[in-house]
Amino acid sequence: MNITEKAKGIFNDVKSYWKTPPKGYYMNYKEILSYSVGGIGAYFIFTMATQLLLSTTNVVIGNTIGIQPTHMYIMYLISSFANIPFTAIRANIIDNVRHREGKYRPYILRMGIPTVIISMLFVFTPYSRIDYIWRCVLVIVYNFGLQFFYNFFYEAYENLIHVLSPNTQERANVASIKAVIYSLAPSITNAIIPLIAGKVSDGDIYDLAVYRWLYPFIAVFGIALCILVVANTKEKIVQAKSHVVSIRFIDALRAVAKNKYFWIISLAGWLGFLETAQGTILQWLYNYGKLCDEKTYSLITLIYGNSALWGMLFAPFFIKKWGKKKVLIVTNLFNVLFIALIYPSKESIWLVLICMWMNSLMGSFAHVLNPAIQADIRDYQQYKTGERIDGMFSAVALIGTFITMATSSVLPAVYEKFGIHANNGYENMYHILFDKDVLYPLIGALVVLSVVGAILNVIPYFFYDFTEDKQRKVIKILQIRAISDDYSAGMLENEEEALGTIRKARVMSKEKLYDLVALKQKIKGLTGEEKKAAKKEYNEAIEFNNEVSVSVAAVKELEKFDTPEMQGKLKIARAVVAEGLEGVVNCPDNVVEIARDLPKNTKEEKRYRSESIDVAKTRLRSKKATLKHYPDGLVPYDTSIFNDLYAQENALDQKQFDLNKELGEVKNTNKARAAELRAAIKESNDERYVINGKIKEATRQNTMYHVCAKAYLDAVKLIKQEENYRKF
Template sequence: MSDSPVMDTAGSAGSTPAPDGPVAQPPHHDQPGLGERLGYSLGDLASNLTWTTVSSYLLFFYTDVAVIAAATAGTLMLVARVLDAVFDPSIGMLLDRTRTRFGRARPFLMFGAPVLAVLTVLTFVTPGSGGSADIVWAYVTFILVGLAYSAVNVPYGSLMPMMTRDSGMRMKLSAFRFFGASIGLIVVSTATTPLVDALGGGNQRRGFLLTVTLYAIVGLILFWTVAATAKERVPSAAPAEVEAPMRTALRATLTNGPWVALFVQTLLMFARLGVITGGAIYYALTVVGNPSAISLILLAYSLSALAGSVATPPVLKRLGHRNGIIAGLVASIVLTVLLVLFRHTMPAFLAVFFLSGVVGGFGFVAAPALVSDTVEYQEYRTRQRNEGLLYSGYSFATKVGTALGGAMLAWGLGVIGYRADAHGGHIANGVLWLYLGLPVVLAVLQIVALGFYRLEKRLPEITAELEARHADDGI
């Protein structure tokens, strides 16, 4: 009988799992050292130098530099994002069947990163005809850069459970990774526009080309550094020729209760992110009445992510992974409600907003490590690790969740009758409750989803069993 997300407790028949909380990890040898952890963090820095630049600036490039109609550009980006998300599981399954002298995940970084760098640059190039050629070029390059990003980022995320079986060490790796992501986010948020102006000398077309080329080269070097420093210690559960068929692997994943719980909470978590980042401009324009507040709000959120990468590991070590994330979400809900009182006092608003971002972001830091834990459970149940497939599902949830958050925000703006030429009165009040209310609702739903994640206490037992199996099999 298959496990369900509600009944799954990661235990064997007849066992009674202990309550979730801090877990003593079994000893492990040859763990990733500080240099390897720092090297691993560079992958998310590279990812943000490329994909965050695409996500944040490409629409503006299409509409104001390539002179593509906004509606056409919006449709283009939606179609490409859907294709990109659907492509992720294919990359995951390919990764699970990859065996080379360089390892399983590292070859994707070594040989996929140059392709991603070139396509990132080409995405910010346009034929300049102002007609259908620009639109065709935009479709082809944006779809291809999304596929190339998946071909590099899914293996990068899947590398974590290959580096160590220790759940505590994976949480440290996840924190290092999120630290790198935060640095990348801050760099892209603060440096891109000045670089475009400085390198372009007033020519935005040239400025974007040179800036993105710089980011792409640095990102390529960083991905290669990850490939050079990361060590794949954990053996595959089975050789490629005896991997489970695709249908069997998918069924095992969809009946992996802890993974399903994490998938749902990740979807909700990134929907919340989409509302917070996408709604900042509307909040600044209508509630604050000051366009300069946009950068202040986004910078405060970026800094909260950076602080969260440092604060998360000790908090979750003390409270337990699931309970720590839930406690942070509860605190974030309270702080978000309090923001209503400070909506007209920007310094106080930013301070409380920053704290809400720190505690509400524990899940962002921890999620890759928790997905890695579900890899151990997958092998425990099925003797197939499926690192690529499980992580690709997480990647799928991040992309769809972000798009869902943006859609919810847009639907809400439609309900309140938002107009670009009318920012006062009921419009400002509507935006206020959308910007603060939607994240609260989504955080509550996250807590519900996390209630079904019941794996943490059994991890030491599962890890010991897997190590014993591998010893018996001579792996």
């Protein structure tokens, strides 16, 4: 196939899939491109904010504003403690506030614009005219704002991929495309900064004058591109339409805490806190080592920034061939090697560049791996608990904040050990780094710390075993459970199509798997068109085997009630349902002790006893909540109110669409009619505010009912699920 034919094929694919996703995928090309190009804008804003966030290694705050390392560490602690309630608020909003646009899309602009405003205020504040103590206060106040708005904005854009597609390979592919495109933002910024510095600050890249020139331009451009994301993406969560329950903070916390994969990935980050210690080495060699001029350094930053391109580009192919776990481990082991090689090269900026380029290349795989893994972890969470939890992962991760607070004191201590402190005799404490006898030993120490951090970082990944095959099975099972829930609620759309997928799974589960080893061996002996056809046959066989594997898991889910374990759960559920809602408050206070006294001699008895204990604990929590919120008795909540409210909401959507469409047609030709339309739009907005309030209140009441009747409702759901699975 020549270049012309390939180009024609690409053009035809873009044309075919611009508005309709390819078979087996969920995102069309317009959506992928909008999310990715919009990422340039998002990362321009990320770059602005991250350079201003308090950390123990922030040279802009330490060098330019003149905050001492010890004081900066104290300020960092204050800012981190403030972030704890901010994170809880963000998590609650993401998981429980209902928006037509979804979980994340509404907050890209709502949080992006305040982030830009705070960043501009930060760099345009005249710190030289302000006393030291008030400088510290202002930096903390600005960081309070960034902790909430920037972190919310970052989560909204980065986590959006988790809900744009339930297909793990598609998420990896899109993450790769997105990462390749958005990497232009930091690459452009890092290349421009030394050039601006050469004009306005005698080459000092940490001078605030540099950012006062740069930030206004990238702020406007960044927000403009973020609009693309909001306008052209759509969230797709595998969840029953009948699910209208909010998630309480404590319940979500309890659920996420049991997710082993969350702890594995989090532990890797906590253990590897030292790995980033080498991040400032190139900047220091230029700024303090004077190993090159600003034009050469601009070229170096461009070359260094290019390193991330290749890892992000090839990550999906490596993931598809070897899986996320293997790619994760191998790239992290290479990180250890290339960081270590910086040590003997530290007096040559070009040799350091080579080592850091290779390290960045390996690290860039994480730009694709991390969002793909985080999305998989959330799928697993929904599979284990039945609740789609997204924001609360950040809240549980706050445990890591205390670990980070403790570990973040290491680098300031190292800096002070090497002479970076207020009493070192220099007007700017960092200017001691102009002394080569201080600079190079400190760089060597940072390299050693980074190597230790990189080694610690890779260890937990050996325990990660949520494979691509497991994820595909989990998604299929979630789809079946959603069908069952909507079927029970009488809200199943396209019933024949939905049940047809289940019937197809039953048929596919009985199919014989292809011998992939034999098919792969067959390719080796062929050439030309025959080899091409054999490769196609091999790839189709892989897809077929995957579908069979997923179908087997689906049938196992459908037939799970035939197992002794599920029969035991059904027995408990039927006993709870038999007591009715009255059983919620009539539950004996010693129900947990009764469950613990059950026999545990066999494997089945142990499982039954464990399930009984869990249900007993839930019953006690339900009883406590019921006595508090329903003192006159527990009354079922009529969820039919949601049908009416959603119908009103949909009618308003259509009404506003029609009004805005007509306004666009007449605003320049009929001023009187345009004024009427604007008044009608305002009136419909007021109506929407009232309806949203009613939906919010109905959701609150329904959630409280579900909390109080949880043990009973879970039992009813399990029994109905068994009945549905028998029908399916």
